[in-house]
Amino acid sequence: MLENLTDKLGQALRNLRGVGKLTEENMEEALKEVRKALLSADVHFKVAREFVSNVQEQCVGQEVLKSVTPGQQVIKIIHDELVKLLGEGATELEDKKPLRIMMVGLHGSGKTTSSGKLARYLAKKRDYRPALVACDVYRPAAIDQLETLAKAENCFFYGDREEKNVVKIGKRGLDAAKNAEANLIIFDTAGRLQIDHDLIEEIKDLKNAVQPDEILLVADAALGQEAVNVAKHFHEAVNITGIILTKLDGDARGGAALSMKTITDTPIKFMGIGEKPDEFEVFHPDRMASRILGMGDVVSLVEKAQETIDQKDAERMAEKLRKADFNLEDFLAQMQQVKKMGSLGSIVGMLPGASGLQIGDEEEKKMARTEAIILSMTKQERQQPRLLRGSRLKRVADGSGVQVKEVNALLKQFGQMQKMMKMMRGGKGRKMMKAMKAQMDENGGMPGMPGM
Structure with missing residues (x-):
């Protein structure tokens, strides 16, 4: 729902990069864009006007802290004002029975x-x-x-x-x-x-x-x-x-x-x-x-995970990942646990920096197809994917309503993931993590992930 507002606020605040001190001049254009973003999101004009006025009053004249950028400092002020606007603290219903x-x-x-x-x-x-x-x-x-x-x-x-x-x-x-x-x-x-x-x-x-x-x-x-x-x-x-x-x-x-x-x-x-x-x-x-x-909203994501994911299952899965002993049976179980937490879009929306990612019906359909493919396998085939050859592949494809090449693509991606786990477990893990971190720092986000 809020992606458009999030994007426009982000664009408005990017102009403050490299500014040493927040002044009326350098804040004017940014706050004008903030006001436009609020109005285009259907915020009541009186509320938008008062909001911008409060932010400006707090921002102007503030020295930018050495540890943060001007944009980050303004985001903190805007965040606090948004909380005031939405109502500070979660307001529960009356605690009485009946x-x-x-x-x-x-x-x-x-x-x-x-x-x-x-x-x-x-x-x-x-x-x-x-x-x-x-x-x-x-x-x-x-x-x-x-x-x-x-x-x-x-x-x-x-x-x-x-x-x-x-x-x-x-x-x-x-x-x-x-x-x-x-x-x-x-x-x-x-x-x-x-x-x-x-x-x-x-x-x-x-x-x-x-x-x-x-x-x-x-x-x-x-x-x-x-x-x-x-x-x-x-x-x-x-x-x-x-x-x-x-x-x-x-x-x-x-x-x-x-x-x-x-x-x-x-x-x-x-x-x-x-x-x-x-x-x-x-x-x-x-x-x-x-x-x-x-x-993002990591707190809500953690709460949702605690409600839906069994602690013993999580510990068992963590041990399998640590030993790089992770098969399609485990992958299916994890996928079904994620489904209990809600739609992919709602989960991704809670991740910091992921507001720009568009998770729509197509991604949900891909996940459903992947689940159908794995469910069409026998338990033995899920535990030992190398058994899937020839007539077995054809049977799985027919059972899940997809083509054989889609089953092969899934098996290939899963094989790549297993290799990555083994590398992480071995001596190359530390080097790999450093390379991934460098790529994330350079790109400002997560590196490209396989379709699965």
Whole structure:
């Protein structure tokens, strides 16, 4: 989502290389470009103006430290201002049981999907017993969708397909959830294509009836500045306590995330980063600021790895790598572990300096083809790839729906990787590491890697 903003901010700050002192003159052009980058990313114009003013005030007159470049010093200042803009510190939900949450937002923002994701997240992370109450009586199949999500996440579900009075549904759902001993009750409300009087009155009535502890606005990041206006209207109507920003995996320009906190003075608490039930995260302003500036988000990557990768398996694999005893069976296991962490694009986006790498559908398809090829092999063939000759090759190619040359290409690449591991294990390892580091320093990034 934020690649465009990241690239433009990077270009704006490159002009500060070689500057000894930050002055109004050398900062003017750079900050003008920063302001343009923010506006083109759909950041509210008032927010962009105030942001640039704050950065300029802190930058001008500062002596550049010997250990850093002017660009790095300005990036530190911009990073800190971005964190302030996004809301300092991760803002969690109220820590109480039972907890009542009302989800509000426009039609199509992802309220129902986010209700299921939030129920799943809180059940796993904070040991809640969730209940989902269907209060959308207008959208076709809204009740069915929420019921399907509830079954998938093993949640209690309440819906009434005959009743059209939302307040009655809310009250009955609350009572039913209590009787089922649920201690997290999420009310999925209806939306409209735009804010209108009926919508506002309905959610006000429901709020008074069920007395929610949290009212979360589900906002589509792709709406840009319009999302800010939506947040403002909902906040004035029902005093929202937090925001869930959805569709951050799409081509939205990211301005909504940078504007909402300032305009509504309401924290962004969660973000949806994909279609899958587990692609839902707590919003950390400092980590998002780092992503925007191309610094990656190693903390989130490590947390995700800890959640999905078994410690004993990791230790066993590390030992195999140390001994250069790594076969296609192990490679398949590693690939499947990576898939559990999310899409390749989301993982690469967390790596420092990797914001410019475009990981799209084609890379995901290549990974799927590689997995299909290995799965078409017998266990013996995965452990001893040299057995793959003639009819065996043909069988694997047919079984995975690819050509024989693609199987051969994979085997060749894997053979190269095994050779590299043996070299690393032997006396040439230190020299090889020095050569790789020199290449990285020269190119400003990682050297070319094989397709696999």
